Amino acid sequence: MAIRNVVQVGDDILRKKCFEVTAFDEKLAALLDDMRDTVRKEEGAGLAAPQVGILRRAVVVDVKEGFYELVNPVILDAKGKQTGYEGCLSVRGKRGVVTRPLVVKVEYSDRNGKRKKLVARGFFARAVCHELDHLDGVLYTDRAESVESVRE
Numbered sequence: 001m002a003i004r005n006v007v008q009v010g011d012d013i014l015r016k017k018c019f020e021v022t023a024f025d026e027k028l029a030a031l032l033d034d035m036r037d038t039v040r041k042e043e044g045a046g047l048a049a050p051q052v053g054i055l056r057r058a059v060v061v062d063v064k065e066g067f068y069e070l071v072n073p074v075i076l077d078a079k080g081k082q083t084g085y086e087g088c089l090s091v092r093g094k095r096g097v098v099t100r101p102l103v104v105k106v107e108y109s110d111r112n113g114k115r116k117k118l119v120a121r122g123f124f125a126r127a128v129c130h131e132l133d134h135l136d137g138v139l140y141t142d143r144a145e146s147v148e149s150v151r152e
């Protein structure tokens, strides 16, 4: 396990579309372990593989509801709307107001390749949507009504 460097905005890798994960192997397990350690150290709500320089469709979400590893995630259904502040470990010192679905239903694989589903609500749904955007090269600042500087 290790803490990985978080890529910052301006790096092209954050703008690329990630590839599906095809090998559910030790390398994937090590990546997910490192992403967990990194998001906890950075006190983030989530982290996507491209943020640590890996162009694969894998994210971790660490919220009150628990810690989730989502590999090859797909949003099956989205309902409602919520508008609120969001930040990103790759866009330091900023936050922005973003409207997201209130509830999302997601299908994903676990680290062993088993397909699963979950329903996320509120901040959990926001974090899932934010992380999944990273897999398609989208940053929250692309969707934000406004972005402001914050003191860290």
Ligand SMILES: [Zn+2]
Residues within 6 Å of the ligand: 087, 088, 089, 090, 130, 131, 134
């Ligand atoms: Zn982010």
